[in-house]
Amino acid sequence: MTRTPDTDLARLKQSVSLLGLARKQGRPMKKRGEDYVLRCPFHNEKTPSMVISPAKNLYHCFGCGAAGSVLDWVIQTEGVTLKIAIRRLRELAGLPDMDNAVVAASSLAAQPESQAAPLPRPKLADLDDDGQALLRQVIDFYHQNLLASPEAKEWLERRGLNHPELVSHFKLGYAGHHGIGGSAGLLPSKSSQEGQQLRDKLSGLGVLRTTTRQDHFRGCVVVPVIGWAESASVASRGRVLQLYGRR
Incomplete structure (x- = not known):
């Protein structure tokens, strides 16, 4: 795989909405201030402890500590490799493979x-x-x-x-x-x-x-x-x- 320079990767992470992607995955959530809360997909819980920040395009779970960018989200929720996750983000952003x-x-x-x-x-x-x-x-x-x-x-x-x-x-x-x-x-x-x-x-x-x-x-x-x-x-x-x- 061709290496994606860090600057290009940073731009790619900002070009795809984490909130929009989570919604496309059908994850129920509620708005709380400027952020959104939902049940963490990475551990079993009844009370939502996962927070998505649209402003920062990041997520953080106060229950299990899972956190990261939209790229990490794709890797973890879809169970794919970094290479495939980057390809997936480029596809969502309308960029060529x-x-x-x-x-x-x-x-x-x-x-x-x-x-x-x-x-x-x-x-x-x-x-x-x-x-x-x-x-x-x-x-x-x-x-x-x-x-x-x-x-x-x-x-x-x-x-x-x-x-x-x-x-x-x-x-x-x-x-x-x-x-x-x-x-x-x-x-x-x-x-x-x-x-x-x-x-x-x-x-x-x-x-x-x-x-x-x-x-x-x-x-x-x-x-x-x-x-x-x-x-x-x-x-x-x-x-x-x-x-x-x-x-």
Whole structure:
């Protein structure tokens, strides 16, 4: 399963009403002030001791001590795993199943259509922090380019990938026709010392071609691979592992 970043998980917990879910499950309850009380589903009781707070989207039982978020509620009341509970919340929130999104994005990276080869050197996961930070700036530039490009969005639409959350989650990008070195890019003038040094670094990363100094992904939709998967080594978590380009 693809790891759900903590910030995304926090937003997901707030996007589904715990009170609404408990009502859908057919649990009788009474309003008490700003909260609601009901019989705890986790132990036998005659007098309701479970409190649901809509304002905090949390529950707490004063009888057995059970407490948690809407995610914990789904896991405990439906007897499912964390993976299935997250999928269930995404479904209730009207969001795409990220496992399917992983498959879609992976298939995009593997498509045999016109493409730019993945970055050839060096092994990106082994870069120092400065190299990784520079790559993330490049990815952010590509990502903002895609968000502003009807052409890139149409390309994704034809492949069933133009969903805002998928695009955001995978940081899909678009290098544009001129790439990162174009007039709208983030590079200083090539005539300046700073511009030359930055181009040397990007050439060393493979983002710019060594001979022409043109963007390796010029004209491509760019798919970054970031080490969020649980199977990724601890050292690779959150690091840019590879970039793929597709036309």
